[in-house]
Amino acid sequence: MVSGFDVLPSTLEPISYGVMNRPFNDRIEFPFFYRTVLNGYAQNQGLIQLLNFFGWNWVGILTSEDESDQRDSEELKREIIRSGNCVAFVEIMPVVFFLAVIPLKKITAAADNVSKSLAKVVIIYSSINLLPSLFCFYPDFRNIKGKMWFISVAISSLINFNRPGMIPACEPLSGSLAFTIAKEQIPGFKDFLYSINPSTFPEPSFLQPLWKEAFNCDPLSNVSNCTGKEMLSNLSHLQFDVDNFQFTYSLYTSIYVLAHALHNMYLVKSQHGGDLKLEFHPWQLNHYIKTVRFKTPGGREIFFDDKGNVPVYYDIVNLVQLQDGSLSSVKIGSFNQSAPEGHQLLLNSSAIFWNSYFDQTPSSVCSENCAPGYRKIALPMKPVCCFDCVPCSKGEFSNTTDAENCMRCPEDHWPNENHNDCLPRTIIFLSYEDPLGAVLASVAIFFSIISALVLGIFITFRDTPLVKANNRDLSYILLFSLMLTFLCSLVFIGQAGRVTCLLRQAAFGIIFTIAVSSVLAKAVTVVIAFSATKPSGKLSKWVGTRVSSYLVLLCSSGEIVICILWLLISPPFPEYDTKTVTGQMILQCNEGSTIAFYSVIGYIGFLAFLSFIVAFLVRKLPDCFNEAQFITFSMLVFCSVWVSFIPAYLSTKGKYMVAVEIFAILASSAGLLGCIFIPKCYIILLRPDLNTRMHLTGKQHLTKSK
Known part of the structure; x- marks a missing residue:
C-alpha cells in the first residue's frame, strides 16, 4: 500500500512519500513502515558537513513553537554539539504569529537576540513555510545585518525554491543557502501533462481546480465554458511548473518500489513452482520491500536502510537576488548520503553569491582560530x-x-x-676556532715548550752543582710531568667524545699528582738534607737513599687507584646540555661521579697542602742551600688557584666551565714552573759564578769573613 498519511493500520506495509516525522524511525513500533521522502536525520548530517566545510562552529537556530519543530531543533542542536561545533542560541517564534495574531514584543526580542549574537550563520529549522516571511515583512528582522541564513529542506520543499520567480522580493535572504529535494525527471510525465485537456478526465480529478484557476474553465459545472483547447503547455512556469514535482517524484518512486517488490515476489513464487496468482497477505510483502534495490532513470540508487529510509540526495541552492528584486535559486552543490564517506558533500563555493554585507565567505566562530605557535x-x-x-x-x-x-x-x-x-639547535663547545679556546691552547703550548726548554737546560747542565744539589732526578720528573700537564689541557679543548671524556680527567689527575708528589718529595728531601748536617741527626741514615723516588711512586699510586675506581664504577661520558642556553645545545662531558671528580681534585689539593706545610716549616734555612722558600711560594700560588677554582667551576656552565678548569691547570702548573725553576735557570744561564759547590755550601762566605 502506498500512502502519504501518518497513521496506517499496523497490518499493512505502508510506503510513504510525504511523511518526514522522526518517530517513524522506531522500527519496534513501526517495523513495516517505509518511506521514499527525505528524513530529518540525513538533513542533520548534511548540515554538519556543510558547517565543517566552511568552518562555521558557532551557529544559531531559529524555529517555531510547534512541538515537532522544537523536537527536531533539539535533535539538531545535539548533533551539532556532538560533532564538535556549538549552538549560540535557539530562538523559538510563537505559533500565534503564523495564525496572523502578531506578538510584536516576542518578535522584537527574538530579533534583538539574533542581531546581538556573534553567530553569523542562523539555521531556519522549521516545517512552517511562513517563517522566512519574517525577514521580508517585519522591520525588526529586515534590519538585521551581517547574518547568513540557512533554510531547512522542509521549508524549501513547501516554498519550492526550484521554481524561478516563486520567491518574492526579500533582500535579507539574498545570499542564503538552502537544502532542497533534488530534482528528478519522471519519464514521459511532462509529455503526458502537455497532452491532456479538460475533457480528458470527465470525472472529478485533482486537475479540476487548476483548469478553473488557469482558464476559468470548470469541466464539471452545468454551464461549462471550456473550449477543449485548454492545454497546460500554454501556461507559464509561474502558473504551472512541470519540471519540479518533488512529492510527485517521491510518489512515483514509492509506486516503483512496490512494483519491484511484487515482481520479485512473483519471480520467487514461479521458481518454486507455486501458484502464480498474486494472492498474499500484506505482511508477506515486507521481506521483498525491504530487499528492493534498483536505479532510477536519473541514476539514483533506491534501497531501504535499517530504519526504512531511502538514501538521501539533496540539492544545495543559493538564493540570488534578481534585478526585479525577486530571488532565484541557483544550484551550487549536492549532498548524497549513499556516497562514500568524505565524498557525500559536493560544493562549488566559488559559485556562491553571498549577501552584499559580506565581501568574502562569512566566518561564524565564537573565537578566532589560534594560529600556529x-x-x-x-x-x-x-x-x-x-x-x-x-x-x-x-x-x-x-x-x-x-x-x-x-x-x-x-x-x-x-x-x-x-x-x-x-x-x-646550535651545538656549542670550547673549540680551537673559538677565541677563548685558541688563547688557552696557545698558552698551554707555550708553557709546554718552556717546560721542555727548562728540562733541556737541566739535562745540559746536569753535572753542575746547582742541578745536583736540587735532586736532578726529581727535577726531571717534575719538569716532564709539568710539560705533560700543559699538553693535557689540550684534551679539554675541542669536540668532546667518549674517549676524550674518559681520558682527560684521569690523565690530568695522575700526571698532575706526579708533579705535586715531586714537589712534596723535594720538600721532604730538603728536610732530610738539613737534618743530616746536624750533629747526631736521626735522618742522616736516609741521606743518599731513593726515598724521594719511592715517595713520588707512593703518592701517585693513591691517585691512580681513585681514577681506576672512577672509570670502573661511574666513568665520564659525553652529553648534550639543552637547558642552560636557549636555542643551543652544549656538548660537554658529564663527569659521571661527582664524588670521584672532587676526590681527584681533593687528593691533589691534599698533597699540595702537605707540601706547603713541609716547605713552610723549613723556609728559614739558608737560601743558598735549599729551595724551601720557592716551594712554599709555589704551593701558596697553587692552593690559591685551586681554592678559587671550586666556586668558579660551580658557578659556570658549558664551555666556560671547561675554560675555568683549563685556566686552573695552566695557572697552577705555571706557578710551579715559575717559582721553582725560573730562579735556577737564571743562575745557570746568567750567573754561572753562583753555580759553584763552594757557594752552595756557604764556604765562600766563611772565607771572606776570615
Missing part, C-alpha cells in the same frame, strides 16, 4: 568553541591551527621565534 585554553562557563589563545611555552611549539596542546621539540631541536616549527 599558540594553543587553546577553555573559558570558564563557555562552550568548547569559545576559547582564548596563548603562546606556546618556552621549548614548545604548535604547527596547526587551534592546537589543543603545544608539543615539545626533540632534544636536539628548539622552537623558532614564532613557536610554529622546530629548528636544529
Whole structure:
C-alpha cells in the first residue's frame, strides 16, 4: 500500500512519500513502515558537513513553537554539539504569529537576540513555510545585518525554491543557502501533462481546480465554458511548473518500489513452482520491500536502510537576488548520503553569491582560530568553541591551527621565534676556532715548550752543582710531568667524545699528582738534607737513599687507584646540555661521579697542602742551600688557584666551565714552573759564578769573613 498519511493500520506495509516525522524511525513500533521522502536525520548530517566545510562552529537556530519543530531543533542542536561545533542560541517564534495574531514584543526580542549574537550563520529549522516571511515583512528582522541564513529542506520543499520567480522580493535572504529535494525527471510525465485537456478526465480529478484557476474553465459545472483547447503547455512556469514535482517524484518512486517488490515476489513464487496468482497477505510483502534495490532513470540508487529510509540526495541552492528584486535559486552543490564517506558533500563555493554585507565567505566562530605557535585554553562557563589563545611555552611549539596542546621539540631541536616549527639547535663547545679556546691552547703550548726548554737546560747542565744539589732526578720528573700537564689541557679543548671524556680527567689527575708528589718529595728531601748536617741527626741514615723516588711512586699510586675506581664504577661520558642556553645545545662531558671528580681534585689539593706545610716549616734555612722558600711560594700560588677554582667551576656552565678548569691547570702548573725553576735557570744561564759547590755550601762566605 502506498500512502502519504501518518497513521496506517499496523497490518499493512505502508510506503510513504510525504511523511518526514522522526518517530517513524522506531522500527519496534513501526517495523513495516517505509518511506521514499527525505528524513530529518540525513538533513542533520548534511548540515554538519556543510558547517565543517566552511568552518562555521558557532551557529544559531531559529524555529517555531510547534512541538515537532522544537523536537527536531533539539535533535539538531545535539548533533551539532556532538560533532564538535556549538549552538549560540535557539530562538523559538510563537505559533500565534503564523495564525496572523502578531506578538510584536516576542518578535522584537527574538530579533534583538539574533542581531546581538556573534553567530553569523542562523539555521531556519522549521516545517512552517511562513517563517522566512519574517525577514521580508517585519522591520525588526529586515534590519538585521551581517547574518547568513540557512533554510531547512522542509521549508524549501513547501516554498519550492526550484521554481524561478516563486520567491518574492526579500533582500535579507539574498545570499542564503538552502537544502532542497533534488530534482528528478519522471519519464514521459511532462509529455503526458502537455497532452491532456479538460475533457480528458470527465470525472472529478485533482486537475479540476487548476483548469478553473488557469482558464476559468470548470469541466464539471452545468454551464461549462471550456473550449477543449485548454492545454497546460500554454501556461507559464509561474502558473504551472512541470519540471519540479518533488512529492510527485517521491510518489512515483514509492509506486516503483512496490512494483519491484511484487515482481520479485512473483519471480520467487514461479521458481518454486507455486501458484502464480498474486494472492498474499500484506505482511508477506515486507521481506521483498525491504530487499528492493534498483536505479532510477536519473541514476539514483533506491534501497531501504535499517530504519526504512531511502538514501538521501539533496540539492544545495543559493538564493540570488534578481534585478526585479525577486530571488532565484541557483544550484551550487549536492549532498548524497549513499556516497562514500568524505565524498557525500559536493560544493562549488566559488559559485556562491553571498549577501552584499559580506565581501568574502562569512566566518561564524565564537573565537578566532589560534594560529600556529599558540594553543587553546577553555573559558570558564563557555562552550568548547569559545576559547582564548596563548603562546606556546618556552621549548614548545604548535604547527596547526587551534592546537589543543603545544608539543615539545626533540632534544636536539628548539622552537623558532614564532613557536610554529622546530629548528636544529646550535651545538656549542670550547673549540680551537673559538677565541677563548685558541688563547688557552696557545698558552698551554707555550708553557709546554718552556717546560721542555727548562728540562733541556737541566739535562745540559746536569753535572753542575746547582742541578745536583736540587735532586736532578726529581727535577726531571717534575719538569716532564709539568710539560705533560700543559699538553693535557689540550684534551679539554675541542669536540668532546667518549674517549676524550674518559681520558682527560684521569690523565690530568695522575700526571698532575706526579708533579705535586715531586714537589712534596723535594720538600721532604730538603728536610732530610738539613737534618743530616746536624750533629747526631736521626735522618742522616736516609741521606743518599731513593726515598724521594719511592715517595713520588707512593703518592701517585693513591691517585691512580681513585681514577681506576672512577672509570670502573661511574666513568665520564659525553652529553648534550639543552637547558642552560636557549636555542643551543652544549656538548660537554658529564663527569659521571661527582664524588670521584672532587676526590681527584681533593687528593691533589691534599698533597699540595702537605707540601706547603713541609716547605713552610723549613723556609728559614739558608737560601743558598735549599729551595724551601720557592716551594712554599709555589704551593701558596697553587692552593690559591685551586681554592678559587671550586666556586668558579660551580658557578659556570658549558664551555666556560671547561675554560675555568683549563685556566686552573695552566695557572697552577705555571706557578710551579715559575717559582721553582725560573730562579735556577737564571743562575745557570746568567750567573754561572753562583753555580759553584763552594757557594752552595756557604764556604765562600766563611772565607771572606776570615
